[in-house]
Amino acid sequence: MIRRHVVVVGAGLAGLSAANRCAELGLEVTLLEQGSDERYLCNSRFAAGFLNCGYRHDIREGTAALRQAIEAQTRGFADPALADVFASQAGEAVRWLLGHGLRLVTVYVEGNKRRGVLSPPPPNKAGLHWHGRGTDLMLRKLAAALEAKGGRLLRGMRVTELIFEDGRCRGVHAEGRAFEADAVVLTDGGFQADAELVRRYISPKPECLLQRNAGTGRGSGLRMALAAGAKVKGMNRFYGHLHSRDALCNPALWPNPVVDNVATTGIVVNAQGERFVDEGLGGVFIANTIAALDDPSQAVAICDNTTWEGRARQFARPPNPGLVRHGATVYRAGTLKELASLANLPEAALLETVRIYNEAVAGGQSAALVSARSAQAIKPAPIVTAPFIAIPICAGITYTMGGIAIDERCRVIHESDRPIEGLYAAGSCTGGHEGGPVAGYTGGLSKALTFGWHAANCISEVAVS
Numbered sequence: 001m002i003r004r005h006v007v008v009v010g011a012g013l014a015g016l017s018a019a020n021r022c023a024e025l026g027l028e029v030t031l032l033e034q035g036s037d038e039r040y041l042c043n044s045r046f047a048a049g050f051l052n053c054g055y056r057h058d059i060r061e062g063t064a065a066l067r068q069a070i071e072a073q074t075r076g077f078a079d080p081a082l083a084d085v086f087a088s089q090a091g092e093a094v095r096w097l098l099g100h101g102l103r104l105v106t107v108y109v110e111g112n113k114r115r116g117v118l119s120p121p122p123p124n125k126a127g128l129h130w131h132g133r134g135t136d137l138m139l140r141k142l143a144a145a146l147e148a149k150g151g152r153l154l155r156g157m158r159v160t161e162l163i164f165e166d167g168r169c170r171g172v173h174a175e176g177r178a179f180e181a182d183a184v185v186l187t188d189g190g191f192q193a194d195a196e197l198v199r200r201y202i203s204p205k206p207e208c209l210l211q212r213n214a215g216t217g218r219g220s221g222l223r224m225a226l227a228a229g230a231k232v233k234g235m236n237r238f239y240g241h242l243h244s245r246d247a248l249c250n251p252a253l254w255p256n257p258v259v260d261n262v263a264t265t266g267i268v269v270n271a272q273g274e275r276f277v278d279e280g281l282g283g284v285f286i287a288n289t290i291a292a293l294d295d296p297s298q299a300v301a302i303c304d305n306t307t308w309e310g311r312a313r314q315f316a317r318p319p320n321p322g323l324v325r326h327g328a329t330v331y332r333a334g335t336l337k338e339l340a341s342l343a344n345l346p347e348a349a350l351l352e353t354v355r356i357y358n359e360a361v362a363g364g365q366s367a368a369l370v371s372a373r374s375a376q377a378i379k380p381a382p383i384v385t386a387p388f389i390a391i392p393i394c395a396g397i398t399y400t401m402g403g404i405a406i407d408e409r410c411r412v413i414h415e416s417d418r419p420i421e422g423l424y425a426a427g428s429c430t431g432g433h434e435g436g437p438v439a440g441y442t443g444g445l446s447k448a449l450t451f452g453w454h455a456a457n458c459i460s461e462v463a464v465s
């Protein structure tokens with residue numbers, strides 16, 4: 001067998017999984033990471049460690065259950081070939097990951113058991129806490145394992161260009177150096193932190209979105225792939241949450257608490273005091289809808305005291321009391337009229353919006369509202385009990401769901417629908433797994449792990465054949 005050389009671009013979970021697996025399978029591998037610190041930042045390090053599929057499903061549940069979950073979460077949007085790979089490979093990939101001395105534990109969210117969380121999970125506190133937590137530990141263990149298996153992790157190496165010869169990808173340029181390779185794997189984590197790309201695909205005003213991420217996914221993989229003629233998929237959707245608008249300038253308010261529970265149990269209105277989104281489709285969908293508005297900086301979540309003292313206290317790191325405790329604006333008033341005045345919303349319009357909404361909820365007719373409110377997944381609660389609550393909110397972008405199109409072997413697909421020779425991609429820089437009509441989420445870490453690991457398996461099969 002010829003020892004083929006693989007270059008992997010970006011050392012998050014996707015890149016470290018790909019590189020480790022390549023080294024294990026006898027390939028020479030160089031992993032290039034732009035961050036220069038030993039604990040360089042990336043989304044994988046910031047993650048809470050839920051290794052699941054569509055929130056509820058432990059990725060060890062088995063092929064049929066996972067396949068069904070992807071279908072349900074994305075309402076059939078996910079590319080069937082990629083959904084099949086994920087469903088059939090995720091279990092083996094996670095067993096492989098755990099073989100590096102990691103442990104999964106069970107946590108409780110809103111009273112529900114969530115299995116499959118990397119240990120130790122982050123504390124139940126507002127703000128960002130990753131030092132020594134499960135995902136930090138995972139990246140450090142994988143980096144050490146790579147060195148032990150003979151692979152190279154070079155930090156401070158920002159890849160800027162792909163090298164092509166006779167239509168085949170032959171390596172990359174980074175920091176003035178050329179790295180030759182038989183295969184290149186793009187795992188740079190998406191384009192959420194690049195304002196120009198976010199403006200092109202997601203929101204007319206990226207400056208109004210909260211960067212709920214490590215700031216490292218700046219779309220370099222996407223740009224390089226596009227320059228090579230790659231196809232892209234599902235570009236307008238992102239995974240994210242709803243936040244207090246104050247989180248834009250107060251770091252204590254992100255990545256938690258999120259305001260999803262308030263918004264999905266109550267209502268979300270615009271500057272005219274009108275509903276404009278189906279709150280029943282969840283926080284990720286609402287965040288996507290707000291981001292796409294001409295002005296994403298005007299949305300306000302409204303609920304009553306029953307929701308505020310009930311569901312708003314139940315989520316992990318909940319908005320009540322987290323928001324007030326950390327300085328977020330939460331308007332509270334004895335009447336809706338007063339609330340409108342505090343939140344600078346037109347009084348008559350807000351009263352009318354709440355009246356129509358309450359009537360529809362009481363009559364079980366929320367689906368017939370002008371802006372339909374589905375009730376299957378998340379039940380709407382009436383807004384009737386004082387004090388009433390209003391929270392100015394914004395959309396927080398965690399990672400982009402759309403990206404470079406790949407086939408079932410993680411090969412980057414050209415506009416002509418043929419794979420680009422020698423070029424692979426995995427993790428958050430790829431598209432076609434998630435998103436679609438309801439911005440369906442299947443799992444960021446599990447996608448990175450499964451496809452990074454799978455890309456290496458596929459490269460190794462070509463190398464030995």
Ligand SMILES: Cc1cc2nc3c(=O)[nH]c(=O)nc-3n(C[C@H](O)[C@H](O)[C@H](O)COP(=O)(O)OP(=O)(O)OC[C@H]3O[C@@H](n4cnc5c(N)ncnc54)[C@H](O)[C@@H]3O)c2cc1C
Nearest residue numbers: 010012013014034042044048049050159189427428444445
């Ligand atoms: C606060 C937060 C909480 C989350 N919680 C969860 C969770 O509990 N469960 C879950 O499933 N998902 C979660 N996610 C999402 C998850 O973290 C990501 O989907 C996943 O980690 C993506 O992995 P990746 O390897 O594709 O990208 P990343 O982890 O972002 O890694 C990409 C790497 O590429 C590097 N890079 C970028 N450009 C270049 C370049 N040009 N040259 C060299 N290197 C480059 C970056 O520096 C980075 O290190 C969370 C994310 C955040 C921000």
